[in-house]
């Protein structure tokens with residue numbers, strides 16, 4: 001059979017399969033296109049997206065999904081993926097069986113499956129955008145926080161790195177150590193989830209933008225696969241479930257849990273989720289969380305300093321005390337790929353994530369994780385700026401642990417929901 005004949009047979013099979021499911025496919029594609037247009041409109045009007053979606057509709061979606069997910073003891077996201085994989089295997093097996101039997105229906109069946117996949121993909125994109133994805137187009141967190149986002153010079157970057165090094169050192173001094181000298185943080189995953197939920201409740205009491213329902217945190221059963229792919233956590237927006245890689249050293253686990261909950265609270269951008277993890281962990285009053293986020297903040301700042309002013313970075317490096325050094329080495333050892341195959345998996349996974357982030361309007365892709373540094377610097381500027389008489393607030397007088405929240409922005413209805421949240425913190429699921 002020539003190329004042209006093959007194409008014509010394929011088109012005929014597609015047409016035959018399409019006739020049977022034209023209506024469902026057309027409906028799915030039309031809704032998909034409408035949602036994609038909505039995404040474009042949302043990107044063009046971030047103020048409206050913030051008001052109508054991120055602080056309007058989204059909290060209702062999040063509450064509904066979290067409620068449903070909270071009813072299940074297992075991750076609905078993982079169960080859904082498993083069901084999808086099984087379904088795909090069964091359907092593919094049917095096509096193969098027809099092919100082996102030589103009934104001549106294999107091609108038509110394969111086309112029907114292809115159109116089913118297209119229909120499902122279209123519904124998934126629509127659901128993703130409506131249930132969470134539009135948050136990519138909301139106003140930047142810095143916008144509502146009065147942050148000065150001008151780039152930092154080497155001097156300021158070094159000072160900020162040293163500040164966070166000091167905070168990490170202070171927090172570490174109250175924590176016990178394992179036999180190998182790394183930080184020992186007691187507690188199982190349930191306790192970690194409770195600490196993280198409590199921390200977000202504390203932070204949302206002074207900044208209504210951070211409010212949301214009690215997170216349905218999951219210990220990822222695919223943690224090994226996540227480790228190989230270099231993934232410390234995943235937020236599954238279809239079920240509002242933040243998943244954490246439970247194999248990672250505890251400081252990483254705590255940071256990732258806080259980061260994934262930032263996504264649940266509607267902060268889709270990676271730099272903002274990283275920054276909010278640090279902010280919420282610092283406000284929490286929980287030494288383990290405070291240490292975990294200070295360690296990450298210090299490392300990110302140090303990384304930025306290394307590329308901006310290598311000599312200054314070397315000087316800061318020499319000031320890192322041995323206990324912190326051991327924790328950093330443990331983190332590096334955990335994430336280091338051990339073979340060429342692991343490196344290949346890691347680079348594919350990074351590429352996929354980069355493509356996804358760019359497609360969602362985060363133009364810096366995976367580099368945006370490190371851009372939390374800009375937010376940390378901006379917050380530091382705001383907290384250390386001398387208070388003008390007209391702008392004096394308790395937040396300005398206590399640089400270390402205060403919130404940059406503007407109390408005039410606190411919306412009472414959202415504060416109530418954060419109270420509900422905190423009263424549920426200690427109840428078992």
Ligand SMILES: [Zn+2]
Nearest residue numbers: 259263270273
């Ligand atoms: Zn993230």
